[in-house]
Amino acid sequence: MIPNDFQYVRANSVKDAVSLLDKHGENAKVLAGGHSLIPAMKLRLNAPATLIDVSNIGDLTKIGVNGNKLQIGALATHRSVETSDVVKKNCSVLSEAAAHIGDAQVRNRGTIGGNLAHADPASDYPALVLALDAELEVEGKSGKRTIAADDFFEGLFETALESDEIIANINFPTLGKGTGAAYEKFPHPASRFAVVGVAAMLTLDKKGTCTSARIGVTGAAPWAFRATDVEDVLTGKPLDEKAISDATAKVGDPADMLSDATASPEFRAHLCSVMARRALMKAMERAK
Ligand SMILES: Cc1cc2nc3c(=O)[nH]c(=O)nc-3n(C[C@H](O)[C@H](O)[C@H](O)COP(=O)(O)OP(=O)(O)OC[C@H]3O[C@@H](n4cnc5c(N)ncnc54)[C@H](O)[C@@H]3O)c2cc1C
Incomplete structure (x- = not known):
């Protein structure tokens, strides 16, 4: 239950995280809530040489509405999705689902972006992003791009993310009358x-x-x-x-x-x- 040695660095912005990912190469991993990555490291299923802690990037915790899109920052915790009035008003199924993730500790630390990036076959959000036709805004050294949820999951714990990319936001439709x-x-x-x-x-x-x-x-x-x-x-x-x-x-x-x-x-x-x-x-x- 002791992970391999690793170097720890902290990113203060998305730009900073992307340049650290580029600098440290494929052996670096982003650390968000740590509720999937740290257990995997302790079991030595994962042994990144460098951890890039993004949990300080306040911009990525924001939840808001932009036109007909509900935008949830990748670092929004399950608890904040569960309790957000904006989510409840515009896409309440997400707060209902978040309320049933793990236990209180997991909901307080785990993030929606980490959950999707990890692509655990038993995670809840993957079903939701597919059904809700969500889009993931990601950023890497070649710039920003948007990935449709339909194109995101590629295998067991495998996604369309490149090794230098991080998820910044997830966009969901606001659910109107008739839906x-x-x-x-x-x-x-x-x-x-x-x-x-x-x-x-x-x-x-x-x-x-x-x-x-x-x-x-x-x-x-x-x-x-x-x-x-x-x-x-x-x-x-x-x-x-x-x-x-x-x-x-x-x-x-x-x-x-x-x-x-x-x-x-x-x-x-x-x-x-x-x-x-x-x-x-x-x-x-x-x-x-
Ligand atoms: C006891 C327990 C019970 C759980 N129960 C459930 C459950 O019922 N339902 C459920 O869905 N999940 C459950 N989980 C998983 C939990 O939701 C995790 O928090 C989540 O899967 C990962 O989010 P994290 O922020 O902790 O990510 P981390 O562990 O920090 O990272 C996970 C992976 O995602 C990558 N990553 C993280 N953030 C980003 C980002 N913004 N961009 C790119 N890559 C990123 C990391 O590099 C790493 O590879 C449970 C976990 C535990 C320990």
Whole structure:
């Protein structure tokens, strides 16, 4: 439980963090809340030569609305997402989900940016950014770019981030009339990580027909994915309980699912259907 030796440096701005990442190369890692990186270092699953502490960059803790976007700084803690009135007003599903991450210590230290960059297959936010069609603003030595959540997760603990890039902000849509979103998870009984978590965002027209459906699934497979088959079945249909139950009878294939001491692939596939049905039902009620 003792990490390898490492050098510690502190960044005071995003620009500073990017230049330190560039200077220290691929063996450097950004340190935010430390709730995933430090345990991994203690288990020697990760052995960065340099830690670049970004937790001092106040600009990255901000939460605000910019036009029709809810912008959350990468260093916003789970607790601040949970309690923010701006988040509750504009995209309340995020504060509901944040309230069920880990325990109080994890929520007080862990950050939304660290959670996404780590890309743990059992983390909650990956399902939410996929369902909510979020965008990640990142900054590296070649400048700023925006990555759609759909393009961000590339594998088990793997993302589209380059080694010199950091996440600065995450942009979510502000949810207006006719659109509803919900997140349902089956938590691990000890850690509260998602054995399976499903986020859904639905838009309905005045007659109750679904004009858009997005579903993000976490915990089930090596990385979070969208249940596009279910989205396609629902889009264009009048929605009710039966339509949702029929569409969610099968969400993903057990052959693609994780297997561990907590849940078999078959159980995970079953949980995907149950959590998807619950999330979609709640999203439908909220969209009405
Ligand atoms: C006991 C326990 C229970 C937990 N339960 C849950 C749970 O129920 N649900 C859940 O979703 N998560 C859970 N977590 C994980 C927790 O949410 C972590 O805080 C989060 O995954 C990582 O955020 P962090 O700020 O601690 O990142 P760190 O540990 O500091 O960093 C994690 C990784 O992200 C990189 N990184 C951090 N910030 C940035 C950035 N801005 N740009 C680029 N790279 C960055 C780091 O270099 C590192 O590779 C749990 C953790 C613990 C210890």
